[in-house]
Amino acid sequence: MDISLNRDLDSLNLALDALDEWVVVVDHEANIQFINQPYAQFLGIKREDAYGHKVVDVIENTRMHSVLKSGKKELSKLQKIRGRHMIANRYPIRRGGEVIGAIGFVVYHDTHQWQQINTQIKALVSDLDYYRRALDKEQTGAHYHINDLIGRSPAIQNVNEKIKKVAGGDASVLIRGESGTGKELYAHALHLLSERSKGPFIKINCAAIPEHLLESELFGYAEGAFTGAKRGGKQGKFQLANKGTLFLDEIGDMPLSMQAKLLRVLQDREIEAVGSNRLVKIDVRLVTATHQPLEKLVEVNEFREDLYYRINVVSVELPPLRDRREDIPALAEHFLTRLAGRTGRRAPKLTVDALTRMLEYAWPGNVREMENAIESAFYLSQGYKISLQALPAALTDGIELIDQHLEQGTLKERLALAEKEILEQTLVACKGNRQRAAKVLGIGKTTIYDKLVRYQLTGESFDH
Incomplete structure (x- = not known):
């Protein structure tokens, strides 16, 4: 072999060693001819010791020999090596139409990486598959994708990026924020970006259910469990959310007695219906929301500390509207366009003074209050403009201004x-x-x- 060819092969080996992907090459008898250094290091071997050995003796669960036999490439195949799941691509090597070897690449070293990539892909193509998602919404119960949420402010973009990062896993997520900031909408978006997006999305407001009914709502009940119980019993929200996501809104209002039972379910991953002695395994991702300061509730023994840590694996804080006022024009346009679509009326525009007042207002009720204000003004206004006078009295009377000096001047x-x-x-x-x-x-x-x-x-x- 001449010097220049040796130099070329040395350069190729250096290049393959520099890759994040792990690479192995076998000959027509499935003997290893090359393995790059990162792969050998993960396997805990010296790569020189692997050369000439059968690939099945060096790499567990390999299918390189199968590719040699079939002559067909295998893409994005799951492979477990040393207790870790990998995503691998394998290709036959041909010369003159004859398979003389095969090359394999471990593209993702852990399925968590694949989940993260998959989440990003879902976010990027979401605006192209509107009709598919509309069908999914009917099947899963989730209605809002990340791209349906309006806002380009840095504060809201940071929230969106965090949601995209955590969606691919199964960690419990606590969504925090004032009333009206859109906590439920983000729970929907999290589900639709997750690996559970084809599964059910079930929600329950813990503050809206009487304490004596909450247990049966969450865990279901057996036939004859109490007077008036349905024949055959009833499934609870946990059973309905199996293989999907359960969203518990206003978790801070859950009674202490129920908090203890919820904690046990989260620890054991099994539920027991009211009036039953049979334990049922469940596979549910939990997403919770609250507008209350749970840390203070823990301090005064109104919320269990152990449950707090269980549900607060990842915390997402939604900014109030007063901290993202640059989003107000886009939100106003979105609400007006939606109202116009419902009524068949041409979407009106806010006058400059109406928009100015909306930018000044503190919005204690956040986006929900703004949506109601826009709807009220929409129906009270005439023509194609919404004037300052059409806005609700809370705005036109100058109540809740963020900066009092803004009331002065032209x-x-x-x-x-x-x-x-x-x-x-x-x-x-x-x-x-x-x-x-x-x-x-x-x-x-x-x-x-x-x-x-x-x-x-x-x-x-x-x-x-």
Whole structure:
């Protein structure tokens, strides 16, 4: 073999050793001819010791010999090696139409990586499969995908990214936020992004069910369990959510007696219906929500500490509307368009003074209050504009203003103050990166530079 060929092979080996993927090559008799260093290191062997040995003797559950026999490639196949699940691709190597060997790649070293990738893919293509998801919604009970949730503010984008990251696993998620921030909508989105998206999505509001009925609602009851019980019994929410997601809203309002029973179910992964002595295994992902400070409830013994840690594996905090006011115009347009679709009426636009007042208002009821305000104004307004006078009295009377000084000055001055504050908030969230801030706000680089000069703001001063 000449020097240049040796050099080429050495370079190829170095390149294969640098890959994240694990690589193995076998000859026509399924003997290992090459294995890259990362793969050998995982197997706990010296790769030179593997050369010439049958691949089945070195790599457990391999199918390289099967590829040699069939001459067909195998893509995205699950393989368990040393107690870990892998995703592998295998290809036959041909010369002159004859199979002379095979090469295999372990693309994902753990199924968790595959779940994360799968979650990202689902998020990217969600706007292309509207009709498929509409059908899925009817089957699963979940109605809102991540792309259905309106908002481009840094605060809401951070929430969306967190939801995408945790959706692929099975960890319990606690969604926190004030009333009206959209906690249930995010529970829907989490389910539809998860590996359980084809399974049921079952929800229950713990504050809406009387204490004496909550146990049977959650765990079901057997026939004859109590007076008035249905013949044949009834399944509870846990049974209905099997292989899917159970969403417990207002978990902070659950009575202590039920908290103990819920904890046992989460620990043992089995339930016992009321009036039954039979334990039933369940496979449910739990998502909970609350507007209450659970830590303070734990301190005063109104919420079990052990249950708190069980449900709070991942915590997602939804920002109040007053902290994401740059989303108000898009939310208003979304609600008006939806109302127009329902009524067959052309979607009206907010006048500048109406939008200004909406930007000033504190929105104690958050997005839910804003939706109600828009609906009220929609039906009270005439023509294609919604004026300040059409807004509910809470807004037009100047109640709950975030900054009292915004009540003063001309409309132009008040708009400028609101715009400046939105720019400041966005620059802080983007750590002073003006290009990123421009992208978040949906404006060009030249436009944001002009506005920064106008309001005497500098991107660097926000880099903290």
